Amino acid sequence: MPIYAGLEAGGTKFVCAIARGPDEILLREQFPTTTPNETIQRTVDFFRNQPHPLDALGIGSFGPLDPHPASPTYGYITKTPKPGWSNTDLAGPLRQALNIPVAFDTDVNAAALGEYRWGAAQGLETFVYMTVGTGIGGGAFANRRLLHGLMHPEMGHILIPHDRQRDPYPGFCPFHGDCLEGLAAGPALEGRWGRKGQELPPEHPAWALEAHYLALGLEALFTILSPQRVILGGGVMQQPHLLPMVRDELLRLLNGYLQIPVLLHEINRLIVPPALGSNTGVLGAIALAETALQPAG
C-alpha cells in the first residue's frame, strides 16, 4: 500500500503529513509560512528526515496558482497578494528534492477532492468546497472532475450586493474592497465590529449580516454551477449557530425560484460542514497525491 506525502500550503501555516489514507496518518507537522525559501526548505527537510519511503506528494496551496501541467509555470504560485510569494515555484523544488511524482492544485480543490474521496461529497458529480477563514476560497468538482477551466475558481472574489446603509464597512480586499471575501472573511468581522468572530456572541447582529453575505455567495454558486452539495469549512464556520442562519438566508434570497425538493425540504443535506473536520486540508493533499500515481484521464 503506497505511502503518500501531503502538503497543505496555507498563507499562514504549512501543514505536512505522511499517510496511507484518512485513518492512517503516520506523521503530521505544521509550521508558520515565512519566506518562500525558508518555508520550502523546511518542507523538504520534513519529508526527507522521516523514516518512510514516499510514493507521491500532493500539494494543496494558497493561490492564485498555475494548475495546468502543460504550462511553463505549472506548480507556481502566480500573482498573490501575499508579500514575497508572487511567482514562486512551489512544486518544482519539492519534486526535485524528493524525486517522486507530485500533484499540485489549490488548497480548496484539494479539500474538495478529500471530501469526495472520503468525506461529505462521495459519489457526487458536481459540488463545491468553500472555506471561510482569513480569506474565502472555493474549490469545485464539475462532472466528476476537479474544475480548473481558464485558471481555477476564485470564489472569494465574487462581487456581491453591499448595502452601505446597513453596513458602511468598506471591505478589506486590496483588489475589490467589498467582494465576498472583503465583506465576509474573518478580518471583515474584526474590522467591522472591533472583535474577532469567536468573541462575538451568537445573538450579536454580526451573524445575521455574515449569514447574509455568505448566502449571497451561495446564491451565485447555485445559479451558476448548480452544485449537488456545498461544503462550508474554515475558521469562521466553526461558530455552530452560523450554518443554519446561512441556509435560512439562502432560501429567503432564492424566494421560491429553484423548486428543487432537496433545496426546499432537505437543505441540511445540501449545505453541510466538512466530514473530515480540521483534517480536510491535509487529507485533501493526500488525496491529490493518490492522483499523481494514476494515469491521466
Place this chain on the structure above:
Amino acid sequence: MPIYAGLEAGGTKFVCAIARGPDEILLREQFPTTTPNETIQRTVDFFRNQPHPLDALGIGSFGPLDPHPASPTYGYITKTPKPGWSNTDLAGPLRQALNIPVAFDTDVNAAALGEYRWGAAQGLETFVYMTVGTGIGGGAFANRRLLHGLMHPEMGHILIPHDRQRDPYPGFCPFHGDCLEGLAAGPALEGRWGRKGQELPPEHPAWALEAHYLALGLEALFTILSPQRVILGGGVMQQPHLLPMVRDELLRLLNGYLQIPVLLHEINRLIVPPALGSNTGVLGAIALAETALQPAG
C-alpha cells in the same frame, strides 16, 4: 448519414428544424408559443408532416426544467413563471408521437453544445453560453460535458450589486426584483428608459449601465466557474457597441486580480459572440439530437 430533428422551445416562439448538420438544414419553421397543448401539437404536426425519416430529436427548452433522465419528471418544464407552462411534459408527447430517441436540455445548454460542436467553443473543456434577450440564461460545459449538477444553471438569477442611487429602476424579475435578469434583460432596458434597446442610440447612458450589469454577471462567472470562453448571444447583444463595453467593464471590475494572459491581453478571444449567429439555438437542438444516438458516457 442520420437526419436530425431539432426543437428550440422558447418562451416566445418555437423553432423547429430538420438537418443533417449545420450546413445542411433541410427544413425550418417557427411559430408563437401559445398554450402547451396547442404548441406541442403544432410541433408534432410539423415533424410528422414532412418527407424525411427522422433518426433522433433534440429539444432545447426554456425552463426551469428537469434534465435528469433517471427522474420521474425528466423532460418536463417544471416551475416556470410562464403562465400555463408549469409542470408541462414536453419531451414525453414528442417522443411518443415520433417514436425516435429524444435528448432534452435547456435552450442555453443546447446552444452551448451547438457552439462546442460547430461554433466558437470547439475543443474547449469549460465555457459558458449566455443569452441576453427577453430573459437572461446561461448554459455551460464543465470538464468537456454539459453542466447540470443539482438541476441546471440559472445564470439569469445571480444577485448582483445594484446601486439604487445610480439606477433607481427596481428590476422586473417576479422572484428577485433586481437580479441580473431583472436589471439587464431586454424588458429592463425598456422599463428603465421607456424605449426598447434597439431604439437607444450607442451614446445613450443606457449602454454603460447595461455593460456594467452584464460585466458583474461575467465577474461571477469567472470567479466561480473559470470558463475558458464566454459566448454572449441574444437580442440585446445585437447592438455591436455593447460587447466591447462589457469586456472593458469586466477588466475594470476585476482590477488586475486574475493575472491570466488571455484575459489581460486577448479579451476579444475570451468573450465572443456566437459563431452560429441566429442559428445557435436550433443548431444546438440538432447537436442534442446527435447525442441521443450516442451511448451514455
